[in-house]
Amino acid sequence: MMRKLLILVVLTLIVLAGGIPLYIQRSYKEEVVAGPSVTDVFKLSKYFDGIKGTIADTDVFELKGAEEGGKTLIIAGTHANEPSAALLAYFFIENLEVEKGTIYVIPHFNRSGSLGPQPGGGFPLYYFVDTPWGEKKFRMGDRGFQALDQWPDPDVYVHYPDGQLLSYIDARNTNRSWPGRPDGYLAEKVSFAAMEMIRNEGIDVVIDLHEAEAMYPVTNCIVAPEKSMPYAIGAAFYVKGREKFENHVESSPAGYRGLSHREIGDWSDAYPFLLESPGVHLDQITAAKTPELIIDGIDPFVLKAGEKGLLFVPYDENGFSMDRRVGQHSSVIQEILSQWTKKNPDRGFKVSAPKHADIVENGLGFYFKDPSEADEDKVFLQ
Ligand SMILES: [Zn+2]
Numbered sequence: 001m002m003r004k005l006l007i008l009v010v011l012t013l014i015v016l017a018g019g020i021p022l023y024i025q026r027s028y029k030e031e032v033v034a035g036p037s038v039t040d041v042f043k044l045s046k047y048f049d050g051i052k053g054t055i056a057d058t059d060v061f062e063l064k065g066a067e068e069g070g071k072t073l074i075i076a077g078t079h080a081n082e083p084s085a086a087l088l089a090y091f092f093i094e095n096l097e098v099e100k101g102t103i104y105v106i107p108h109f110n111r112s113g114s115l116g117p118q119p120g121g122g123f124p125l126y127y128f129v130d131t132p133w134g135e136k137k138f139r140m141g142d143r144g145f146q147a148l149d150q151w152p153d154p155d156v157y158v159h160y161p162d163g164q165l166l167s168y169i170d171a172r173n174t175n176r177s178w179p180g181r182p183d184g185y186l187a188e189k190v191s192f193a194a195m196e197m198i199r200n201e202g203i204d205v206v207i208d209l210h211e212a213e214a215m216y217p218v219t220n221c222i223v224a225p226e227k228s229m230p231y232a233i234g235a236a237f238y239v240k241g242r243e244k245f246e247n248h249v250e251s252s253p254a255g256y257r258g259l260s261h262r263e264i265g266d267w268s269d270a271y272p273f274l275l276e277s278p279g280v281h282l283d284q285i286t287a288a289k290t291p292e293l294i295i296d297g298i299d300p301f302v303l304k305a306g307e308k309g310l311l312f313v314p315y316d317e318n319g320f321s322m323d324r325r326v327g328q329h330s331s332v333i334q335e336i337l338s339q340w341t342k343k344n345p346d347r348g349f350k351v352s353a354p355k356h357a358d359i360v361e362n363g364l365g366f367y368f369k370d371p372s373e374a375d376e377d378k379v380f381l382q
Contacts, residue, residue, distance in 0.1 A: 025125045026115045029381035030138055032090045032107065033369035037063040037098040041380060044106065047200055048193035050182050055149045056190040058111040059382060060104055060197075061093050069101030070204040070347035072337065073197065073270075076106060078175050078208055078260065080113035080141025083127060083294060084277050084325035085209035087138070087364060088333075091326055092353060095367050100350035101337075104203070107382050109190070110174045112149040114141040114382075123281070127291040129322070131365035133373075140294065144172035150186045160184055162257040170258070175208070178263035198268045204347050205340055206272045207333055208260040211279030211325065214302055214311045218250050222332060223274040225252040225265045232273060234339040239331050243356050245324075246314065247332055271340070275332055277325035278313040295322045323364050327356035 034041065040062040045052035076089035089107035096103065108114040117123045117140050128135045147153070150172050157171040158164075160181050170176035171185050180192030198206060212219035224232035232249045239247050252261040252274075264272040279297065281289055286299045293299060298319030306315040313320065330353055341348030354367060371379045 021125060022116055025117075025139055028126075028137075028139055030090075031371040032093050032380050032382060033371055033374040034061070034378045034380060035063075035094040035096065035369075037065070037096055037103075038093060039064040044190070044193045044197065047196040048182065048189070051186070051189050051193050054186060054189075055112045055115070056145075056186050056193075058106055058108050058190070059380065060106050061380075063093075063096055063098045063103040063105065065098040065100045065102065065350065067100035067350065069349050070340070070344065071102045071104070071201055072205040072207065072349065073104045073194070073201075073203045074106070074333065075109045075194070075206065075208045075260070077108040077110055077114055077141070079143045079173075079210060080108065080110050080139075081118055081121070081123065081143050081282065082209075082211035082279055083138065083140065084211050084279065084322055084329060086114070087129070087322065088209055088326050088329040091330065091364065091367055094369050096351055096353040098349075098351050100348060103349070103351060104197075104201075106194075108141075109194070110141070110145060110187075112145040112186070113143065113174075114139055116142055116146050116148070118142040119147075122289045124289065124291045124294070127294040129295065129365045129368065130363065131368045131370070133370040136365065136368055140291075144169065145174070145187050147172070159257045160188065164257045166258065173258075175210075175260055176258035178258055178260050179267040195264070195267060198264065198270050203268070203270045204344070205337065206260070206264050206270045207336065208272065208274045209329055210274060210276045211282060212276045213283040214278050214280045214313045214315055214320070215283050215285070215305060217312050219276050219278050220246060220313045220328075221248045221250045221276050222336075223250045223252055223261045223276065225254075225261055225272065227265055228261075228271040228273055231271065231336055231339040231343075235332055235335040238335050238339070239328075239356075243331050245328060245331075245356060247328060273336055275329055277328050278315075278320045279325065280315075280320055297321050297325070321360075323360050324356070326364050327359035330354065330359060331356040
């Protein structure tokens, strides 16, 4: 009897030791200070009340310029274990200046995934960015919706409306759930809400931000379907020429369904782009997945793989830092919008934010505002 009781106590302690930090992380809020161009903050359920009150409902920041122009939606956090996306979103919310057109920014599109790490992935619960006023703390998330919020998984995930059979795990993947449907899985509902926003607002450009492994071919690139291709090629060409970094273009495969860069363009008038920056913390072969690895992207095993020619990005002992990844996202987005504006002046944009070279030189943290110094009504909890 005593032995059984002892086993029960030990098991309870193990569950509590593992569960309490996850519980605390799920309620930890990131802070963002609305910058000078933020004109409104509202919930995505404004366009589809089927997600209202659910974990999937997420904040949309509107940055509207004084001059009428086009509309762009920037989606971050589709995969919440690819943090340069959410950090770019916060960086834009705090720093982007919009004179013409409207930019909408969603920091945590897959909000459920942002509230907990990947089970068995070995990732830390948080990562940290150094700022002049101290360390800024962020949640490390999961790729898909958490099973806690969408369960059980089907044996096979049948894409709607195409009927293509996808892996069961992709039922929780908000980059296989496009164009979504109002009565599907929660992941499909949130994509449907975004499609409704894109159609009802008449969004011109949609940019979905990601990170990918250095050992995966579709990394450090812009993925674009046929209609977006001229803008993507122009942007890749200009960042290479003017800003001296590589960012190639990949074409969106027409036969692979559910992805933002395919379905958004097929189911609306918008021009979609998916941006990948290299996050080596995602590579399977790394040493311990520490908060530092997420930020500095320095790993001895990835370096070794690079020496053997196994990487698809330029990589050396300096790693691939968060400053570079967010900097690339910032520059490529601004260049896509500039290319777009040249061909569509009536639906154009005039926006500006620090670019790749500035962010690499000053560090990303330099641009984050201290929430304790900001007006209370400017601080938003995410
Ligand atoms: Zn991704």
